[in-house]
Amino acid sequence: MARNPISIEVLETLDAIERRGSFAKAAEELNKATSAISYAVQKLEEQLGISLFQRLGRRSVLTPAGRLILAEGREILQTTRRLADKAKEVATGWEPxxxxxxxxxxxxxxxxxxxxxxxxxxxxxxxxxxxxxxxxxxxxxxxxxxxxxxxxxxxxxxxxxxxxxxxxxxxxxxxxxxxxxxxxxxxxxxxxxxxxxxxxxxxxxxxxxxxxxxxxxxxxxxxxxxxxxxxxxxxxxxxxxxxxxxxxxxxxxxxxxxxxxxxxxxxxxxxxxxxxxxxxxxxxxxxxxxxxxxxxxxxx
Amino acid sequence: MARNPISIEVLETLDAIERRGSFAKAAEELNKATSAISYAVQKLEEQLGISLFQRLGRRSVLTPAGRLILAEGREILQTTRRLADKAKEVATGWEPxxxxxxxxxxxxxxxxxxxxxxxxxxxxxxxxxxxxxxxxxxxxxxxxxxxxxxxxxxxxxxxxxxxxxxxxxxxxxxxxxxxxxxxxxxxxxxxxxxxxxxxxxxxxxxxxxxxxxxxxxxxxxxxxxxxxxxxxxxxxxxxxxxxxxxxxxxxxxxxxxxxxxxxxxxxxxxxxxxxxxxxxxxxxxxxxxxxxxxxxxxxx
DNA sequence: CCCCATTGTTCTAATAATTAGAACATATTA
DNA sequence: TAATATGTTCTAATTATTAGAACAATGGGG
CATH class of the missing domain: 3.40.190.10 (Periplasmic binding protein-like II)
Incomplete structure (x- = not known):
């Protein structure tokens, strides 16, 4: 029960949304449909039981909680990417x-x-x-x-x-x-x-x-x-x-x-x-x- | 392309494997079939292009790269879990x-x-x-x-x-x-x-x-x-x-x-x-x- | 002020992913 | 050697994710 609802993928999605400014642009960057983005965000919000975006008409603004997840999420993303690189380096001696x-x-x-x-x-x-x-x-x-x-x-x-x-x-x-x-x-x-x-x-x-x-x-x-x-x-x-x-x-x-x-x-x-x-x-x-x-x- | 192959889920899987000592026990803990564990590990190894376990008969031992991913992965897990907690509290007016x-x-x-x-x-x-x-x-x-x-x-x-x-x-x-x-x-x-x-x-x-x-x-x-x-x-x-x-x-x-x-x-x-x-x-x-x-x- | 492009949501169907269960090979132990 | 446990592979089934269309809401441009 109650497993961790935060996944690497959804963090990448949030990151893209913030960087590109909208769900639609983020979807484009990630080669997905807008609906996929929308569902991914909804799922996270539902599982956390909090809202991450404040829907103001067609534009969405991050809530404080959303900002927190975005900020720390970016660090997590960086850490995992580096970890993958480091693991490869350990295995081969060559850094990727x-x-x-x-x-x-x-x-x-x-x-x-x-x-x-x-x-x-x-x-x-x-x-x-x-x-x-x-x-x-x-x-x-x-x-x-x-x-x-x-x-x-x-x-x-x-x-x-x-x-x-x-x-x-x-x-x-x-x-x-x-x-x-x-x-x-x-x-x-x-x-x-x-x-x-x-x-x-x-x-x-x-x-x-x-x-x-x-x-x-x-x-x-x-x-x-x-x-x-x-x-x-x-x-x-x-x-x-x-x-x-x-x-x-x-x-x-x-x-x-x-x-x-x-x-x-x-x-x-x-x-x-x-x-x-x-x-x-x-x-x-x-x-x-x-x-x-x-x-x-x-x-x- | 070449997205990040490390996911939160697979880190949890690795963690359980190491803690419980075998794929089978880990599967039990995670309420999954052994085959699911096996496939998850294989997938990660394949995507990283390195092996994480050295298969010695039925017993598997972590490679150095595997140990690295396990160790840092645990930190990542902790971070994400805490992040989820913090986000919930922020949403209710508690500052992180x-x-x-x-x-x-x-x-x-x-x-x-x-x-x-x-x-x-x-x-x-x-x-x-x-x-x-x-x-x-x-x-x-x-x-x-x-x-x-x-x-x-x-x-x-x-x-x-x-x-x-x-x-x-x-x-x-x-x-x-x-x-x-x-x-x-x-x-x-x-x-x-x-x-x-x-x-x-x-x-x-x-x-x-x-x-x-x-x-x-x-x-x-x-x-x-x-x-x-x-x-x-x-x-x-x-x-x-x-x-x-x-x-x-x-x-x-x-x-x-x-x-x-x-x-x-x-x-x-x-x-x-x-x-x-x-x-x-x-x-x-x-x-x-x-x-x-x-x-x-x-x-x- | 109105039009139109853009956005996000929802629905449904399709696609992809994960998973379970059985069969099997192998290794460990009693 | 028998008995048990483990991990892999196969297939089928289940689940999750996704695309595409329809739609409502919005905001900018003319």
Whole structure:
């Protein structure tokens, strides 16, 4: 009697409903009929004896209880998915998926070479790339959301069981949009230094949820404009909102066409950049990738 | 495609198999035929592409991957069961979690008694305690980061919809060691207020209550030093580690000899500390806690 | 203000999944 | 060796899930 009414499937259904905004859209995403969704929700509501959606006409809004199940349900979903992956890894030694977080300031051209070769050789391993920012990357590693960090900024958190290797950051170019109001006045060094203080800095804000946040900005004077990722930063600069450092390879096209202009200022060394993973991660795929990338770095 | 092959049901099946020692016994427990168990396990193994049991004749032993799924699966089962419980309670007005902010310079014996009894009685409600410093608590309450403030300093912000009750306490004196590095600079009010943020706070951490999670401090810069009882707290302050409030009678000797110095700040009699929450918070758990606390106070 | 597309529910039939029961092979134990 | 228990496989039956159509309610656009 009274068995657990919550199933993985219905949690996936709730997740889809919330993400897509309606039963119908969720049904489409899950390749089901709307009625199937409707019945699934009804069944759960009936078995729990509570309502999860407040029906307001054709639109449904989650009740507090519904929100709770959705929020915790998503964690459960993630846990089970990871569990399936981990089990496969234990059985075969090979992880079915490797999640890689790349620091937004990091140039990843070389790294993608390694990944490309790896995928040719081991096509069954999925690679999941995400962009992360400053301490958000370390946090993701700690929580197991990523297996490998590329270009994470030092210092390396100690006593957490991480293995970290210094890698090249890649070339960062401070740029301004050619159509920026002050762009024409930046023709010589003297002017540049004088105007620099007046230019707004586009800064990527830390994505760290808990823990200490920090920002990448170097100097603290002048105005800041905060964005959440490198794409937004590039677009903010293109729109003439301000200036900022960008990995050269990501804006080569704009530089060639003269849409973005490099600022003739000296770049400070900045913090070191690390390749990092957990020591207790024994995945064979991870080992291949890190070994090869380190070899490539040191051969330069 | 490739959906998650792990279901709640199959986890329950695995759990029963391991607990009862055989497919047949598990089938009995789950009111199913043995063949149903057999098929369920086969299906999971097939979908994961790995084997979970090593068939040794009629007896089956879990493989390492099987053990992993069993172990983590049990946690998932517990989580979903609790989630179902919590959802039901949320639907009836009980909040799944109550976040409590505690002003950390003091310890609140009476309050923790109430909490302790509450947890025993309502184990599905999570209590999350975080520490806050000075007015940071009011801000946290306003922003909804905490539901209840304990020991918040007056005055109570008006017109914000707060309900506040004075917490009775003995005569507490905020003190610092005379030989503390910064003690000499605390001669006037201005200096004191400025330096206050830099002084480490000695906090009694009531670790006797399991089931209470503790968040990181709400103030990021205020350092904390945790001890387990009042004796340790006094000695930590004597050692110059930081500051804290101490009942006057316990340190009268030190005060007389000038070994400990009272901090000439805040609570000069008139400033009381409060238990406070939002009036529009209708959570039943919160109501129980506050009602009981008030009853306990007035019975004295 | 009205029309029309969209949404969610309900119904029924169909499809897919799970399950029981019997037969059987194998292993354990007395 | 006999007796018992176990897990697998087969088939059939039961159950659960799903699709599709009909419908009512809703809200946005013209």
């Amino acid at each position: 998926r490797i999640s890689i977080g790349i620091e937004s300031l990091q140039s990843y051209v070389d790294f993608f070479q390694v990944i490309s070769a790896f995928l040719l050789e081991f096509p069954t391993v999925e690679i999941d790339i995400s962009e992360c920012v400053l301490n958000g990357g370390w946090e993701a590693l700690e929580q197991g959301r990523v297996d490998l960090l590329v270009g994470a900024p030092g210092p390396v958190p100690s006593l957490k069981g991480y293995r970290a290797v210094v890698i090249e950051r890649g070339e960062l170019v401070p740029v301004i949009a050619a159509n920026h109001a002050l762009a024409k006045q930046l023709d010589n060094k003297q002017n540049t230094e004088r105007l620099l203080a007046q230019l707004r800095r586009i800064v990527i804000h830390d994505t760290s949820f808990s823990g200490i946040t920090r920002s990448e900005g170097l100097s603290s004077d002048g105005q800041m404009f905060y964005v959440q990722n490198m794409d937004q930063k590039i677009h903010a600069i293109l729109a003439g909102i301000g200036i900022g450092n960008i990995p050269k390879h990501r804006i080569q096209g704009y530089l060639d066409k003269g849409i973005l202009l490099p600022l003739g200022i000296q770049q400070k060394g900045g913090v070191e950049s690390f390749l990092a993973w957990k020591i207790n991660n024994k995945g064979k795929g991870l080992k291949v990738i890190t070994d090869r990338f380190i070899a490539l770095q040191s051969s330069k | 979690r109550i976040s409590i902010g505690i002003e950390s310079l003091q310890s609140y014996v009476d309050f923790f008694q109430v909490i302790s009894a509450f947890l025993l009685e309502f184990p599905t409600v999570e209590i999350d305690i975080s520490e806050c410093v000075l007015n940071g608590g009011w801000e946290a309450l306003e922003q909804g980061r905490v539901d209840l403030l304990v020991g918040a300093p007056g005055p109570v912000p008006s017109l914000k919809g707060y309900r506040a009750v004075v917490i009775e306490r003995g005569e507490l004196v905020p003190v610092i060691a005379a030989n503390h590095a910064l003690a000499k600079q605390l001669d006037n009010k201005q200096n004191t207020e400025r330096l206050l943020a830099q002084l480490r706070r000695i906090v009694i951490h009531d670790t006797s209550f399991s089931g209470i999670t503790r968040s990181e401090g709400l103030s990021s810069d205020g350092q904390m030093f945790y001890v387990q009882n009042m004796d340790q707290k006094i000695h930590a302050i004597l050692a110059g580690i930081g500051i804290g409030n101490i009942p006057k009678h316990r340190i009268q000797g030190y005060l007389d000899k000038g070994i400990l110095l009272p901090l000439g700040i805040q609570q000069k009699g008139g400033v009381e500390s409060f238990l406070a929450w939002k009036i529009n918070n209708k959570g039943k758990g919160l109501k129980v806690i506050t009602d009981r606390f008030i009853a306990l106070q007035s019975s004295k």
